[in-house]
Amino acid sequence: MSDPVMLRVETISKRFGGLLAVDGASFDAQAGRITALIGPNGAGKTTLFSIISGFQPPTSGRVLFEGENIVGVPPHRLAQRGIARTFQIVQPFAGLTVRENIAVGAHLSQPRRADALAAADEIAARVGLADQLDKPAAGLTVAGRKRLELARALALKPRLLLLDEVLAGLNPSEVRDMVPVIRGLVDQGITVIMIEHIMHAVMNLAQHVLVLSEGRIIAGGTPSEIAGNPHVVEAYLGRGAAQRMLQAGAAYG
Amino acid sequence: MKGVGTILVVAALLAAVPLFGVSNVTLNFLVTALIIALAGQGWNVLGGYGGQYSFGHAAFFGTGAYVSAILQLRYGVNAWIAFAAGIGAGALAGAIIGGLSFRSGLRGSYFALVTLAFAEVLRILASVTPITGAGVGLLVKLDLRPEAFQFQSRVPFYWIILALVTVSLLIVRAIENSRFGAYLVAVRENEEAAKALGVNVIAVKLGAMVISAAIVAAAGGFYVQYFLFIDAGIAYGPWISIEALLAPIIGGVGTVFGPLLGALVVKVLGEAAKLVTGDAPGLDLMIYGGVLVLVIALAPRGIAGVVADLRARIVRRKPEAKPEQPTAGHHV
Numbered sequence: 001m002s003d004p005v006m007l008r009v010e011t012i013s014k015r016f017g018g019l020l021a022v023d024g025a026s027f028d029a030q031a032g033r034i035t036a037l038i039g040p041n042g043a044g045k046t047t048l049f050s051i052i053s054g055f056q057p058p059t060s061g062r063v064l065f066e067g068e069n070i071v072g073v074p075p076h077r078l079a080q081r082g083i084a085r086t087f088q089i090v091q092p093f094a095g096l097t098v099r100e101n102i103a104v105g106a107h108l109s110q111p112r113r114a115d116a117l118a119a120a121d122e123i124a125a126r127v128g129l130a131d132q133l134d135k136p137a138a139g140l141t142v143a144g145r146k147r148l149e150l151a152r153a154l155a156l157k158p159r160l161l162l163l164d165e166v167l168a169g170l171n172p173s174e175v176r177d178m179v180p181v182i183r184g185l186v187d188q189g190i191t192v193i194m195i196e197h198i199m200h201a202v203m204n205l206a207q208h209v210l211v212l213s214e215g216r217i218i219a220g221g222t223p224s225e226i227a228g229n230p231h232v233v234e235a236y237l238g239r240g241a242a243q244r245m246l247q248a249g250a251a252y253g
Numbered sequence: 254m255k256g257v258g259t260i261l262v263v264a265a266l267l268a269a270v271p272l273f274g275v276s277n278v279t280l281n282f283l284v285t286a287l288i289i290a291l292a293g294q295g296w297n298v299l300g301g302y303g304g305q306y307s308f309g310h311a312a313f314f315g316t317g318a319y320v321s322a323i324l325q326l327r328y329g330v331n332a333w334i335a336f337a338a339g340i341g342a343g344a345l346a347g348a349i350i351g352g353l354s355f356r357s358g359l360r361g362s363y364f365a366l367v368t369l370a371f372a373e374v375l376r377i378l379a380s381v382t383p384i385t386g387a388g389v390g391l392l393v394k395l396d397l398r399p400e401a402f403q404f405q406s407r408v409p410f411y412w413i414i415l416a417l418v419t420v421s422l423l424i425v426r427a428i429e430n431s432r433f434g435a436y437l438v439a440v441r442e443n444e445e446a447a448k449a450l451g452v453n454v455i456a457v458k459l460g461a462m463v464i465s466a467a468i469v470a471a472a473g474g475f476y477v478q479y480f481l482f483i484d485a486g487i488a489y490g491p492w493i494s495i496e497a498l499l500a501p502i503i504g505g506v507g508t509v510f511g512p513l514l515g516a517l518v519v520k521v522l523g524e525a526a527k528l529v530t531g532d533a534p535g536l537d538l539m540i541y542g543g544v545l546v547l548v549i550a551l552a553p554r555g556i557a558g559v560v561a562d563l564r565a566r567i568v569r570r571k572p573e574a575k576p577e578q579p580t581a582g583h584h585v
């Protein structure tokens with residue numbers, strides 16, 4: 001664990017009326033790695049992402065990005081500073097083409113329209129959307145929309161990328177296509193935190209896994225440590241999950 | 254630049270119209286249609302591209318008109334300078350109204366109602382305040398010299414409003430082809446996604462509001478020079494708020510030529526109604542309402558949308574035709 005800390009979440013809590021969605025969660029994400037955030041439905045994973053990316057203020061706690069507290073910084077500024085996110089419920093610019101969608105992100109570093117559109121073409125190729133560039137985003141399949149979420153975020157050239165279930169809703173072959181794309185991000189110098197329910201993808205991609213349950217981080221470690229922690233797995237991912245994870249881990253090496 | 258050629262050709266064709274000796278009635282019709290085209294183009298920047306539907310763009314039309322008239326009448330300012338100052342005042346009004354509404358997070362129908370309220374408050378203020386001529390209105394002194402932005406003939410007026418409309422077309426085309434335009438459309442399509450992609454949503458809306466208001470104020474300032482009269486009902490009345498949004502909606506929201514096409518249609522309909530029924534008050538509004546319902550039901554993307562669909566159908570029919578070139582925005 002000698003890599004520098006890119007993101008430090010310090011005792012973050014978030015209250016929605018009577019519900020404590022995040023309850024004093026703390027963790028570090030190391031630069032240059034893929035960290036997975038797993039946990040049952042309603043654990044507070046998406047809420048944590050919303051707080052980190054500036055979309056919601058925490059009720060208490062701090063978020064340090066490269067050592068600086070970013071709580072209270074508006075989302076567009078965080079995007080400009082290098083934090084990109086995707087939305088679990090995809091948010092395409094429905095009336096625009098795939099190319100135009102991606103170009104919005106590319107404009108962050110490309111002031112000229114032609115350059116942003118050219119950059120969009122290049123990013124689309126990276127995520128496998130090259131043949132859909134002129135399609136309206138509204139006409140994409142689920143898999144296409146997930147790719148578009150990823151492409152737009154990548155167009156920002158982020159240093160920290162928050163992926164919220166980009167594999168959910170994809171069929172096994174589509175998942176197989178996406179896994180190398182995500183792994184490739186680290187080679188481009190992007191630090192990734194991914195929320196994911198598809199366990200074999202987590203085992204296959206993440207160097208570090210965090211388990212969130214009822215708003216609290218209850219465990220953290222390498223995929224095999226997490227998978228080998230039957231208490232964690234049985235309690236929070238359901239019976240039989242430990243076995244499934246071990247098998248998945250073995251299958252992918 | 255793509256699209257500019259078309260704008261210049263259309264402008265040149267329209268500029269040639271007076272050379273064929275058209276009647277004063279026709280010229281007058283065209284001038285008033287172009288005033289609406291200009292106001293409609295202003296509305297289109299914010300409403301069509303930014304998705305922020307204002308029901309109160311009269312606030313900017315009236316401010317442009319009154320500031321220009323008052324500077325000329327009460328302070329003896331040259332008419333051209335007064336006209337420019339009116340545009341500046343309109344932009345300022347846009348910044349104030351936009352700043353107040355967007356900062357408090359008003360969207361959709363709330364934004365529409367608040368803009369309507371601003372325009373109505375200004376109308377009531379103008380109808381009681383001495384400096385705006387209160388209930389009587391303001392008559393600009395007759396001074397038929399080009400230096401005073403007044404002309405013997407309607408032809409120079411026609412060319413000036415045509416030039417203003419052309420500039421507004423070029424501005425909108427430039428917006429379409431810019432980062433600001435991309436951000437503006439992104440805000441229209443999905444504010445949350447835009448924020449996540451580094452777009453300062455409030456700043457973009459405010460920028461659009463200021464440009465929008467300035468263009469509409471130019472229409473108001475021109476109106477004063479052309480008719481040499483303004484009162485609260487004309488300046489800040491609902492008629493201009495309605496026509497400014499009707500023209501782009503009928504012609505095609507978020508397209509370069511939509512407001513111009515729509516303004517011509519709106520004015521033709523208005524004239525036709527007068528011919529059939531005489532000048533019954535409120536009748537034009539009823540007709541506009543009916544047309545609006547029809548357009549929204551049958552052609553939600555307006556005339557420009559219908560044209561684009563027809564064109565796409567023709568392209569598809571030709572087997573050897575190449576796929577359409579990717580375009581930055583959807584313009585005609």
Ligand SMILES: Nc1ncnc2c1ncn2[C@@H]1O[C@H](COP(=O)(O)OP(=O)(O)OP(=O)(O)O)[C@@H](O)[C@H]1O
Pocket residue numbers: 016019021039040041042043044045046047048088
């Ligand atoms: N804006 C909100 N207002 C009120 N409650 C909310 C809000 N957002 C989330 N919640 C609640 O907070 C809890 C955590 O939600 P969150 O979306 O963060 O869970 P999650 O871990 O992402 O779950 P999933 O795996 O289903 O996506 C849930 O009980 C949810 O209903």
Ligand SMILES: [Mg+2]
Pocket residue numbers: 045046047088
């Ligand atoms: Mg979630």
